[in-house]
Amino acid sequence: MKINEIFYSIQGEGKLSGYPTIFIRLTGCNLRCRYCDTKYAYYDGIETSLNDIFSRIKSYPCRNVCITGGEPLLQKETPTLIKKLVDKKYRVFLETNGSIDLSDVVKIEPKKYVMISLDIKCPSSGMQDKMRFENINYLSEKDQLKFVISNREDYEYSKDVMDRFKPNCEIFMQPVWGWEAERLARWILEDGLNVRISLQLHKIVFGDKRGV
Numbered sequence: 626m627k628i629n630e631i632f633y634s635i636q637g638e639g640k641l642s643g644y645p646t647i648f649i650r651l652t653g654c655n656l657r658c659r660y661c662d663t664k665y666a667y668y669d670g671i672e673t674s675l676n677d678i679f680s681r682i683k684s685y686p687c688r689n690v691c692i693t694g695g696e697p698l699l700q701k702e703t704p705t706l707i708k709k710l711v712d713k714k715y716r717v718f719l720e721t722n723g724s725i726d727l728s729d730v731v732k733i734e735p736k737k738y739v740m741i742s743l744d745i746k747c748p749s750s751g752m753q754d755k756m757r758f759e760n761i762n763y764l765s766e767k768d769q770l771k772f773v774i775s776n777r778e779d780y781e782y783s784k785d786v787m788d789r790f791k792p793n794c795e796i797f798m799q800p801v802w803g804w805e806a807e808r809l810a811r812w813i814l815e816d817g818l819n820v821r822i823s824l825q826l827h828k829i830v831f832g833d834k835r836g837v
């Protein structure tokens with residue numbers, strides 16, 4: 626597999642925010658979101674065997690693994706990596722960008738060890754037309770749906786997606802880094818939305834830099 630980086634840090638997003646986590650960042654992405662903060666993962670990486678990946682991660686005192694990118698499901702070995710991780714009793718958190726079919730990933734057993742974080746890209750990303758909304762139907766209570774918000778149009782778009790597809794999981798709204806979280810919080814409070822704000826805790830703790 627082509628791996629951009631492996632590192633150990635604090636999960637900064639979503640329902641596992643704050644937990645120590647091993648991150649495996651895979652190379653390559655099929656989207657080009659305007660606000661992307663991981664452009665370095667588009668091409669840079671080293672071919673790494675599954676054995677080498679396991680050698681690297683076993684040095685960390687942690688059983689949470691986040692597979693991220695780029696878009697990790699572009700690489701055909703990713704489902705095998707997930708299966709081997711759960712067989713070794715790691716809890717896997719898969720971050721995926723909403724454009725790739727999830728039907729194979731959701732079959733991996735035991736399901737309770739695989740948590741999917743599905744992005745739905747809003748208009749400000751420029752990538753909203755690439756979404757496969759049918760993926761929302763694969764999510765269950767253990768999973769999460771995430772909208773990155775950078776203006777009112779994104780917020781209204783997110784509400785419309787929630788109304789249309791009624792996701793069966795926790796929903797996170799995350800202000801794009803540098804945008805006003807307070808404004809988003811006030812909109813959510815005014816509308817009484819049953820969603821959670823995600824603030825990229827790792828950037829608050831360590832700063833906006835690579836490898837944390």
Ligand code: SF4
Nearest residue numbers: 654656658661695722
């Ligand atoms: S899906 Fe993620 S990695 Fe790909 S362009 Fe968008 S923000 Fe960047």
